[in-house]
Amino acid sequence: MAAVTTTTTTTTRVRPTGRRPLTPGRVLAWTAMGAIVLVTLLPFYWILRTALSTNSGLAAHASDPLPVNPTGTGFARALGLESTKEAIAQGGAGGGLKFWRYLLNSVIVSTLVTVCQIFFSAMAAYAFARLRWRGRDKVFALFLAGLMVPTIFTLLPNFVLIKELGLIDNLLGIALPTMFMTPFAVFFLRQFFMNVPREVEEAALLDGAGKVRIFFRVLLPMASTPVLTLAVLTYITSWNDYFWPLMVSYSDNSRVLTVALAIFRAQTPQSGVDWSGLMAATLIAALPMLVLFGFFARRIVSTISFTGIK
Amino acid sequence: MTIASSSPPSRLPLSGAEGARTEPSTKRGSGGSSGGDGRLAAVFIAPALVGFVVFLLWPTLRGIYLSFTRFNLLTPAEWVGLANYDRMIHDPIFWESLKVTVEYVVINIGVQTVSALAIAVLLQRLTQSAVLRGIVLTPYLMSNVVAGLVWLWILDNQLGIGNEIISGLGFDRIPFLADETWAIPTIALINVWRHVGYTALLLFAGLMAIPNDMYEAAKVDGASEWRMFWRITMPLLRPVLAVVLIMTVIGSFQVFDTVAVTTAGGPANATNVLQFYIYQSAFGRFQFGYASAMSVALLVVLSAITVLQYRLTRAGQTDLG
Numbered sequence: 027m028a029a030v031t032t033t034t035t036t037t038t039r040v041r042p043t044g045r046r047p048l049t050p051g052r053v054l055a056w057t058a059m060g061a062i063v064l065v066t067l068l069p070f071y072w073i074l075r076t077a078l079s080t081n082s083g084l085a086a087h088a089s090d091p092l093p094v095n096p097t098g099t100g101f102a103r104a105l106g107l108e109s110t111k112e113a114i115a116q117g118g119a120g121g122g123l124k125f126w127r128y129l130l131n132s133v134i135v136s137t138l139v140t141v142c143q144i145f146f147s148a149m150a151a152y153a154f155a156r157l158r159w160r161g162r163d164k165v166f167a168l169f170l171a172g173l174m175v176p177t178i179f180t181l182l183p184n185f186v187l188i189k190e191l192g193l194i195d196n197l198l199g200i201a202l203p204t205m206f207m208t209p210f211a212v213f214f215l216r217q218f219f220m221n222v223p224r225e226v227e228e229a230a231l232l233d234g235a236g237k238v239r240i241f242f243r244v245l246l247p248m249a250s251t252p253v254l255t256l257a258v259l260t261y262i263t264s265w266n267d268y269f270w271p272l273m274v275s276y277s278d279n280s281r282v283l284t285v286a287l288a289i290f291r292a293q294t295p296q297s298g299v300d301w302s303g304l305m306a307a308t309l310i311a312a313l314p315m316l317v318l319f320g321f322f323a324r325r326i327v328s329t330i331s332f333t334g335i336k
Numbered sequence: 337m338t339i340a341s342s343s344p345p346s347r348l349p350l351s352g353a354e355g356a357r358t359e360p361s362t363k364r365g366s367g368g369s370s371g372g373d374g375r376l377a378a379v380f381i382a383p384a385l386v387g388f389v390v391f392l393l394w395p396t397l398r399g400i401y402l403s404f405t406r407f408n409l410l411t412p413a414e415w416v417g418l419a420n421y422d423r424m425i426h427d428p429i430f431w432e433s434l435k436v437t438v439e440y441v442v443i444n445i446g447v448q449t450v451s452a453l454a455i456a457v458l459l460q461r462l463t464q465s466a467v468l469r470g471i472v473l474t475p476y477l478m479s480n481v482v483a484g485l486v487w488l489w490i491l492d493n494q495l496g497i498g499n500e501i502i503s504g505l506g507f508d509r510i511p512f513l514a515d516e517t518w519a520i521p522t523i524a525l526i527n528v529w530r531h532v533g534y535t536a537l538l539l540f541a542g543l544m545a546i547p548n549d550m551y552e553a554a555k556v557d558g559a560s561e562w563r564m565f566w567r568i569t570m571p572l573l574r575p576v577l578a579v580v581l582i583m584t585v586i587g588s589f590q591v592f593d594t595v596a597v598t599t600a601g602g603p604a605n606a607t608n609v610l611q612f613y614i615y616q617s618a619f620g621r622f623q624f625g626y627a628s629a630m631s632v633a634l635l636v637v638l639s640a641i642t643v644l645q646y647r648l649t650r651a652g653q654t655d656l657g
Contacts, residue, residue, distance in 0.1 A: 051561060055462050062455060063471055066533065069486050070474070072497060076489065089500035142383075150384035157373035157380065165381070172392050174642050178590050178611055179635045182618055182628055183395035183402065189409065206387020237376055266479035268593045273619065284481045288597050291485055301489055308482050315477040323470045330537045331469060332544060 077101065077306035084301055100306035104290070124278055125310060128286040131197060132314075135271070135282055136264040138201045144257050147207045148249070151215035152241050156227070166216075172209040185273050195276045204264065211256060218252050219245060255329040258322050262315055283311045402628040409622060420629035430630060432605055433613040436520060437589060440609060443524035444588045449581060451532050456539035457569060461551075461561065469540070472533035480593030483530040488513065488598050491522065513598050516606040523594050523607060535584055542576030543569065582645035586638055610634055 075093050076084065083094030102108045105125045153159070154166050184203050193199030222245060230240045246253070268284040275281050281289075290307050294300040319326070403420055405413035424430050455472060459465075475483065491498045491512040499509045512522040546568065554564050592611040595601060601608040601616070608616075610630065618627035 052462070055458060058454070059458050059462060059468070062458075063468070065529070066471055066475060069490060069529075072490060073486055084495055088495045089497060089504065146383040146387065149380040153373075153377040153380040157377040159374045159377040162377070165385070168393075169384075169388060172388060174639070175392060175396055176586060176590060176635065176638050178592075178614070179399055179631050180392060180395040182614075182624060182631060183398040184391060185618075186398070186402075186409070186624070187390075187395065203387075203391040206391070207384035209388075209392075212384060237373065241380075262477060266481075268479060268481050268596070269615075272596075284479045284593075287479075287485070288481050291597060299492075301492075301495065304485060305489060308485050312478050312482045316474070319470075319474070319477050323473075324466055327466055327469045327473060327537070330473075330534075331540050333541060 073305045073309050073312075076301055077309050079302050081298070081300060081302050085298075100302035101310070103300070103303040104307035104310055124286075127278055128281055128283045129314070131280060132265055132282040132284075134197050135201050136261050138197075139204050139264040140257050140261045142201075142205045143207060143211060143260060144253060146205075147211035148215050148246060148253065149241070150207060150212050151219055152245060154212065155216045155219035156241075156245075157237070169209050169212055173213065181270060181273065188274060194274055195280045196274075197280050199274045200271050200280060200282065203270070211260070214256060215249065215252065218249050222248060251325065251329060252333075254322065255326050258318065258326055261318065265315055287311050399628050399631055402625055403632045405625045405628075407624040407628075409624060413625065416625065420626045423626060424629050424633065429605065429608070429613065430610075430633075433608045433610045434633075436606065436608060437591070437610045440520050440524050440591055441585060441588050443521050444527055444591075445581070445585055447525065448528045448532050448535055448584060448588075449577075451528065452535035452539055452580075453577070455532065455536035456543055457565065459536065459540050460543040469537060472536055474533070475530045476534045478530060480527070480530065481597050483526055484594040484597040487522075487526045487529070514603060516603055519599055519603065519607045523591070523598060526594055526598075527588065527591065531584070531587075535580060538580050539573065539577065542573050542580075545576075546572045579645065582641060585641055589634065589638060589641075 075091070077100045078093035078096050078098070080095045080097050080099065087094045099108065150169075154162060154169075180203070188194060188199045188202065191199070191202075193202065226244060226248070227240055230244050235243065266284060267282075268288065271280075271282045271285050272288070275285055287307055291304060294304055402413060404415060404417060406416045406419070407413035459469060459472070478486075490496050491510075493499060493509055493511050493514065498512070503509050510518060512518050550568050551564055554568060559567070590611055591609050592615065595607050595609055595612050596615075599607040601612050611634075614627045614630050614634075617623045617630065
């Protein structure tokens with residue numbers, strides 16, 4: 027009776043997928059899908075497995091699929107909880123991560139960048155989409171042109187500028203260049219505001235609300251889904267950024283997790299790398315974004331899928 | 337019936353500037369050119385405008401200026417005309433790094449585009465599970481630093497599981513990141529691993545704009561999945577594919593992080609990509625003027641690609657119309 031199940035007619039987005047006959051082609055396609063999932067996820071398991079092993083165990087049983095001599099010392103080393111002597115005895119370097127400090131730095135920078143950038147970009151987007159002022163289209167064209175300047179190009183001059191402002195090795199110096207706007211955020215949110223029907227605004231105007239009020243009370247709440255998606259992606263991008271923070275930070279004061287991790291790697295002995303400690307540190311550095319994504323995955327995935335947000 | 341001749345999806349979610357819609361013309365008569373909201377708009381746009389001018393416009397102009405100077409951060413920049421460009425043209429390491437960068441981009445983009453397309457089509461035709469889409473996106477959550485370190489470990493010559501499997505199968509171990517011929521392809525593939533899911537989702541967005549009826553109709557006509565891919569999916573996806581392709585090319589020209597944590601440009605400059613060379617010139621040797629000149633060169637290359645983008649997208653659209 028397999029044929030009967032095709033009664034669900036298409037609503038373009040949701041397609042009936044269940045209970046189609048298993049042709050060789052479909053088996054092949056599912057196998058390919060399985061392989062993709064495997065390649066995607068196995069490295070994550072391998073991080074965990076390595077982090078829970080001891081370095082001596084890893085050397086003896088390199089291909090054992092389970093953790094070798096399961097232990098938490100890798101994590102202890104990564105978090106700087108072991109004494110230098112202990113750490114070196116287990117194949118690590120003396121210095122550990124001042125994890126909580128770097129975590130805090132990362133959180134401060136990413137939060138500052140995300141909140142400010144999205145808020146200011148939304149304000150500008152509203153002005154471009156819904157307010158009437160002279161020169162609007164020209165200024166917007168200038169912003170659009172900014173989309174084409176690759177980030178690498180502005181990095182060196184921006185470094186010089188941040189240095190002149192005395193903000194080297196300062197968290198504000200890391201956040202500042204992306205804190206006010208990105209052309210993309212402005213462009214993306216403007217698109218959304220333009221698509222909101224005029225009537226919504228006019229009803230509020232009749233009720234006596236001013237334009238500022240309309241923006242904060244009507245339009246911004248309506249944009250919650252695109253704003254949220256943009257915010258999470260901005261947060262992830264900012265969290266993962268390495269090049270710029272590497273240029274700007276010189277000490278623990280402003281070191282973020284990505285930079286700390288690279289330094290941790292540089293510190294481990296070249297002969298006999300502390301893989302267990304390194305993978306533990308890697309996992310710790312990656313975990314916050316995995317958790318964040320876990321919370322918002324469904325909404326983000328479908329927003330990207332349906333709008334192709336860049 | 338020729339399926340491909342039907343009109344293209346009207347909504348191209350990825351196209352940049354062209355997507356901008358003009359404002360609904362419900363302007364009230366009172367508006368006038370002096371602009372009723374001028375003052376409010378100034379307030380609303382001020383922070384973004386300050387950010388734009390200070391951290392994007394000004395640095396761009398300044399970067400071009402610095403490329404004509406000798407500048408080491410400590411003393412004021414000294415105008416030297418075209419000296420940096422002259423040096424660049426005669427610098428074998430610059431050309432080598434440009435070559436290495438292009439090699440990286442070609443491998444990275446080739447593999448990434450084909451895999452992303454395959455994943456996107458599987459996600460569209462096989463199942464539209466949001467869970468699978470989420471899984472495919474997970475590597476994108478990692479930083480390049482994390483991705484680099486994980487693969488450095490997996491591909492380690494002595495203890496890496498990758499080489500354990502290779503030697504288990506009876507082959508010689510491959511010094512993936514320590515060998516001049518293997519290093520760039522390896523770094524390119526590591527970055528494919530991290531980015532392919534995101535690219536696949538962008539393409540998936542394009543695929544979702546193709547009406548399902550077309551596939552249904554083709555199926556009634558007895559078309560195979562393979563045929564449908566070449567006759568429906570590819571022609572209708574082409575404009576979106578072109579935009580995604582150019583976007584990822586521009587992104588991948590800026591490779592730095594993975595190189596910095598895995599090979600640091602070695603062995604023997606084999607992975608000394610342009611961005612890494614720029615960084616070294618600026619912060620290793622404090623030759624900011626020379627580094628700026630190379631940045632200008634990169635900007636020129638990327639601008640050329642952007643121009644090509646508009647050609648391609650437009651070509652794609654007329655092709656379908």
